[in-house]
Amino acid sequence: MLRLEKLTKIYKTGDKALNAVDLEVPQGQVLALIGPSGAGKSTLIRCINRLVEPTSGTVTLDGTELTGLGSGGLRKARRRMGMIFQEYALVERLTVMKNVLSGRLGYVPFWRTLLRTFPQSDVDEAFRQLDRVGLLEMADKRADELSGGQRQRVGICRVLIQNPAVLLEDEPTASLDPKTSRQIMRLICELCEERNLAAIVNIHGVAKTALRQFPGPALAAHCFGALPDRCLCLD
Ligand SMILES: Nc1ncnc2c1ncn2[C@@H]1O[C@H](COP(=O)(O)OP(=O)(O)OP(=O)(O)O)[C@@H](O)[C@H]1O
Ligand SMILES: [Mg+2]
Helix, strand or coil, X not given: XXXXXXXXXXXXXXXXXXXXXXXXXXCCCEEEEECCCCCCHHHHHHHHCCCCCCCEEEXXXXXXXXXXXXXXXHHHHHHCEEEXXXXXXXXXXXXXXXHHHHHHCCCCCHHHHHHCCCCHHHHHHHHHXXXXXXXXXXXXXXXXXXXXXXXXXXXXXXXXXXXXXXXXXXXXXXXXXXXXXXXXXXXXXXXXXXXXXXXXXXXXXXXXXXXXXXXXXXXXXXXXXXXXXXXXXXX
């Protein structure tokens, strides 16, 4: 269970991006975050793993208060939070397999990270993840030889091999065409259900007019191509 209590972020510039947000996301729930540009969607996602430091309020994951952790504790806690990015953040010249395995870097001993060698059990798990998302044949290809949708699926595998409890996704499909976007969103929803993961997915490109016109869940369903369990609208 991920819990936010009175989460507030005021940037140095004086911008109040989040104002006392209360939110609970139980395991297995996919929460779609919608709202116009500047509503604070990215800020909310980044305050959870403290890429952005909240000004006040708390974030708790499975009973551990993340907002109170020092750097060592935070590093450990971040293993439990998988981040998926709009621009995939793959290492372009490395193979698909090596990109997926890099999700294990937080777990393997330091010398292994220098040599980039991984235990066989990690390699086996990487193959399983690639098979699950339909990319088994691509394992030895370089990341820069893949399409956008394939790259995002590699990004998803890299996060899953981390064995996270929560997925944090900031506009995961913003760089994809509508059809591929819906396929990726459906995949994310299926994976969360299969693995009982909590997820917060920030959906891009929702105009204010559309927000006025449609109730949140219907809009999110349209953007998702799959119904998220819940929808939170920031404005
Ligand atoms: N590093 C920063 N310094 C100062 N202000 C910031 C910073 N990052 C974001 N903000 C401000 O905080 C508010 C929320 O920004 P945020 O990026 O969270 O919005 P968003 O909902 O993700 O928007 P978009 O849909 O355009 O990505 C905005 O007013 C923005 O200008
Ligand atoms: Mg944003």
